[in-house]
Amino acid sequence: MVVGNKLQVLDALDVAKTQWYHFTAIIIAGMGFFTDAYDLFCISLVTKLLGRIYYHVDGAKSPGSLPPNVSAAVNGVAFCGTLAGQLFFGWLGDKLGRKKVYGMTLMLMVICSIGSGLSFSSNPKAVMATLCFFRFWLGFGIGGDYPLSATIMSEYANKKTRGAFIAAVFAMQGFGILGGGIFAIIISAAFMASFHAPPYEVDPVGSTVPEADYVWRIVLMVGALPAALTYYWRLKMPETARYTALVAKNAKQAASDMSKVLQMDIEAEPQKIEQEKIRYGLFSKEFAKRHGLHLLGTTTTWFLLDIAFYSQNLFQKDIFSAIGWIPSAKTMNALEEVYKIARAQTLIALCSTVPGYWFTVAFIDIMGRFSIQLMGFFFMTVFMFALAIPYDHWIHKDNRIGFVVMYSLTFFFANFGPNATTLCGTG
Numbered sequence: 001m002v003v004g005n006k007l008q009v010l011d012a013l014d015v016a017k018t019q020w021y022h023f024t025a026i027i028i029a030g031m032g033f034f035t036d037a038y039d040l041f042c043i044s045l046v047t048k049l050l051g052r053i054y055y056h057v058d059g060a061k062s063p064g065s066l067p068p069n070v071s072a073a074v075n076g077v078a079f080c081g082t083l084a085g086q087l088f089f090g091w092l093g094d095k096l097g098r099k100k101v102y103g104m105t106l107m108l109m110v111i112c113s114i115g116s117g118l119s120f121s122s123n124p125k126a127v128m129a130t131l132c133f134f135r136f137w138l139g140f141g142i143g144g145d146y147p148l149s150a151t152i153m154s155e156y157a158n159k160k161t162r163g164a165f166i167a168a169v170f171a172m173q174g175f176g177i178l179g180g181g182i183f184a185i186i187i188s189a190a191f192m193a194s195f196h197a198p199p200y201e202v203d204p205v206g207s208t209v210p211e212a213d214y215v216w217r218i219v220l221m222v223g224a225l226p227a228a229l230t231y232y233w234r235l236k237m238p239e240t241a242r243y244t245a246l247v248a249k250n251a252k253q254a255a256s257d258m259s260k261v262l263q264m265d266i267e268a269e270p271q272k273i274e275q276e277k278i279r280y281g282l283f284s285k286e287f288a289k290r291h292g293l294h295l296l297g298t299t300t301t302w303f304l305l306d307i308a309f310y311s312q313n314l315f316q317k318d319i320f321s322a323i324g325w326i327p328s329a330k331t332m333n334a335l336e337e338v339y340k341i342a343r344a345q346t347l348i349a350l351c352s353t354v355p356g357y358w359f360t361v362a363f364i365d366i367m368g369r370f371s372i373q374l375m376g377f378f379f380m381t382v383f384m385f386a387l388a389i390p391y392d393h394w395i396h397k398d399n400r401i402g403f404v405v406m407y408s409l410t411f412f413f414a415n416f417g418p419n420a421t422t423l424c425g426t427g
Contacts, residue, residue, distance in 0.1 A: 031226055041177050088143075182346055184219055
């Protein structure tokens with residue numbers, strides 16, 4: 001917390017009309033969330049393929065699958081890295097600046113995305129161990145990107161539309177999920193057209209062509225592409241004025257940077273920087289008194305939301321298989337299974353996940369964060385209970401469409417609700 005008259009450069013940012021640089025910041029920061037979502041959730045598209053390739057059992061009635069402990073590690077290790085990365089890079093971003101740390105997180109994501117796809121070995125355990133190693137450090141980089149993307153947008157935005165701008169950045173997460181599904185559809189369809197294979201129940205070994213091993217590697221490695229493309233444009237963005245002026249104490253540089261961005265003359269006012277004093281820090285009693293409840297409320301609701309949101313995204317393929325929306329694994333070959341999983345998840349993303357984010361963008365500065373979050377939690381609870389309590393009803397073939405519609409609505413209200421508003425509440 002800083003005491004003193006408000007700097008002209010900060011006031012100019014707060015009252016600035018919506019300009020082109022706002023949309024540039026949304027796209028550049030948003031591409032980080034796009035990459036984060038692609039990298040985190042693309043693994044769910046190929047885990048069944050990994051089981052077929054590396055855990056095939058001769059004579060088994062159904063295709064090979066990852067053992068529960070391996071499946072949990074492959075799906076969840078990136079989130080362990082994300083937790084560590086958020087804490088480390090969040091701290092480092094305050095020490096070195098958002099711009100420098102941005103470059104570090106992007107490069108880490110590029111290297112680890114490529115490394116994930118290059119997890120080679122003749123031993124299945126070694127492949128999974130190597131994959132988990134790179135997925136952990138990929139998550140570590142993603143963890144840094146999460147808070148920095150939101151921080152940069154909140155520090156660039158004006159007061160009037162700050163909520164919509166941060167929500168728009170976060171909405172790119174939906175396009176990342178959608179992009180992963182679309183790319184998996186394209187790759188699996190291309191390989192199916194080139195390498196024909198019978199269903200598992202006809203030929204267990206022949207149902208998984210050797211070339212299928214390339215599919216999961218390509219899907220994971222492509223996650224490096226959006227991060228690499230964004231790297232140059234991120235480094236061209238000036239450091240945020242709020243960091244430069246209030247943390248780095250360089251009023252002249254902050255005024256110079258924002259004069260170019262806002263295309264107006266801004267006075268440096270170095271004397272105000274010298275007069276300002278830090279009243280209290282993050283772990284002080286004063287901070288706890290003023291903001292402790294807000295921080296606790298935001299983190300708690302985000303934690304509770306993420307239990308449902310991330311588990312649903314990672315394991316929706318298993319839910320679709322359980323209700324019969326995706327055919328039995330033994331009736332398909334390996335590439336066909338990837339295709340149908342990707343198609344189902346893409347449909348959910350297109351019809352519910354992505355629209356939910358953009359409903360938040362449209363209404364957040366009208367309805368407010370609290371109302372949207374409360375509404376989202378309420379309807380998520382309603383639809384999940386409606387799916388879980390009469391579960392035997394939904395597994396019948398005639399009721400599958402109803403199940404999918406209600407299941408989709410849980411994603412819609414997660415994003416037109418707590419998933420977006422918890423992030424916006426930090427801005």
